[in-house]
Amino acid sequence: MKLHFFLTFFLFTLFFSCKKNVSLHKESDLYNQIKSFDSIAATDRAKANFISDKAFDEIKRDTSNILLLKAYYYKTRIEIIEGNIEQTGTYAQQALDIAKKLNEEQLVNQLYIVLGNYYVQKNEYSKAATVYLKAQNYFEQKNDIENLSALYNAMGIFYFETGDLQNSRNYFDKTYSVYNQIGNVRGKGLYYANVGNIYMITEDYSKALEYQERALKNFEKIKDSVSMASCMINISNIETNQKNYEKALVVLNKALDIAEKGDNSRLKERILLNYSIIYTSKGDLVKASDYVNRHIAYAKESDYPKGIMDGYGQLALILDKKADFKNSAAYLKRYYKLKDSIYGYEVKQRIEELKWSNEFEKSKMESELLKSKYDIEKERSTSLFFLSLLVIFTSVLVISLGWLLYRNKKKSLKLIEIDNERLHEKIELERIKTEKEKAENDLLKVKADRQLLELESKNREITSMSLQLLAKNKIMSQISKVIDKKKKSTAEIEAELKSILFQNQNQEKDWEQFKEVFENIHPGFYEKLKEKYPQLTATDCRICAYIRIRMSLNEVAGLMNISLQSLHTSRYRIRKKLKLDTDINLDDFILNFEL
Secondary structure (H helix, E strand, C coil), X not given: CXXXXXXXXXXXXXXXXXXXXXXXXXXXXXXXXHHHHHHHHHHCHHHHHHHHHHHHHHHHHCCCXXXXXXXXXXXXXXXXXXXXXXXXXXXXXXXXXXXXXXXXXXXXXXXXXXXXXXXXXXXXXXXXXHHHHHHHHHHHHHCCHHHXXXXXXXXXXHHHHCCCHHHHHHHHHHHHHHHHHHXXXXXXXXXXXXXXXXXXXXXXXXXXXXXXXXXHHHHHHHCCHHHHHHHXXXXXXXXXXXXXXXXXXXXXXXXXXXXXXXXXXHHHHHHHHHHHHHHHHHCCHHHHHHHHHXXXXXXXXXXXXXXXXXXXXXXXXXXXHCCCHHHHHHHHHHHHHHHHHHHXXXXXXXXXXXXXXXXXXXXXXXXXXXXXXXXXXXXXXXXXXXXXXXXXXXXXXXXXXXXXXXXXXXXXXXXXXXXXXHHHHHHHHHHHHHHHHHHHHHHHHHHHHHHHHHXXXXXXXXHHHHHHHHHHXXXXXXXXXXXXXXXXXXXXXXXXXXXXXXXXXXXXXXXHHHHHHHHHHCCCHHHHHHHHCCCCCHHHHHHHHHHHCCCCHHHHHHXXXXXXXXXXXXXXXXXXXXXXXXXXXXXHHHHCCCC
């Protein structure tokens, strides 16, 4: 027996070792903590700052990778909200390096999105495309709609910045379907703001203003001050393009208040440029120059090439209006040089190369996946072959062992065989006993059903006899009263007897007598029937009562003094009033009518 146990154990061990281990994708605790922080950061910046500062205090005492990752990631999110571009890139890169060490794939790819946004802000579009495409491959494979929504929004901005408005709109539309599905108010606000910017670029100012106002309402709902200010800057741009300069200044002043309270340098830089554009359009070139120079200083301090480029372009326009053509041309030259470095042919070519390289990598990965599946199937087939050999070998061994045991313990086996026979006999006896009990139960049920039918028949006979006795007693009582009146003549007695006979032939009075007896046997029948089916007439109820006591059609027709044809017609009308289907029997319905 020990040998048999060992072989069985070995067989199961081999079988499970042949199976391919499949690890299901599960979110880590660290990822869930960071996900929770993102939700807080989107709605309560003070609380988010407190959590971030606490994380940095912890790493002074404990420099484990998990704590470092949390601290750097939290700081990254805070810097994004406050618009500190340079710090965003530093902390995001530190968090990414640690996430890779910890093999936190979701966080790695989430940080790719953050870094991509940083590279877009820095106008390093080929770097942005590289990390975005990595994140896209990962999150689309995992069907992670939450992170895909953030990625699609970022890629929409990427294509907007690089001038590809068609691709930009496609990605923004993808984000809206996800944000709408999960009920993300801020996400829908971002969608409206971004699509509004596309309409502004295409000079559809009414649509642009409509979408920016929708976005502003969404941001006001969740008190997202940074997004509110950004939206106000966009609205100011639209009003400026429509030459509504006073409206543009009012909105821009509100945006500046928010930017100064939050000390957001990126917002301030955009606002200063917009002030310059408004005052240039109004002809106040002194203010326009002051604002654009402050804008350029902010952009240089933040190392934001596109901001510097926009500043040079605006300054060239102001100098041109001042008739300082020489300096205007110099700044225009700087503008185009920067523009070429940011949006030039080489950059666009590099982005296209990355897109095609990514497609190639995806195809390669799919091929490798198919090859991997083939190798797994091949390995499984080989394992099954060896497993089959082992099963055959084990079976032969077990049979041989059994034969040896049979030879050595023949007597024991004989006893077991006798015990088995006795057990079979006992089981057979139990089966016969069970069948006999079942047959007796069935017989009892048949007897009970028969007794029920007999009881109903007796019930009907008793009802009928009660009615007859009642009528007979009544007639006899009336006749006795007439006969007891000795003073009356024979003619008068004869007249009264005829009157009694006439009265007792009155069906309505017979019915009342029947109803009184019937109610004693079936209380509440008439009331319930009339309550549920008020459309039934007195005659209809009378027929239903006769059916209830199982009177035959001939008996009912005789009692009602009508023909069988008339009774059938009445029954048909009752069916219609009760709205019975053709497959429901009227008698069964009345007999089963619940009181």
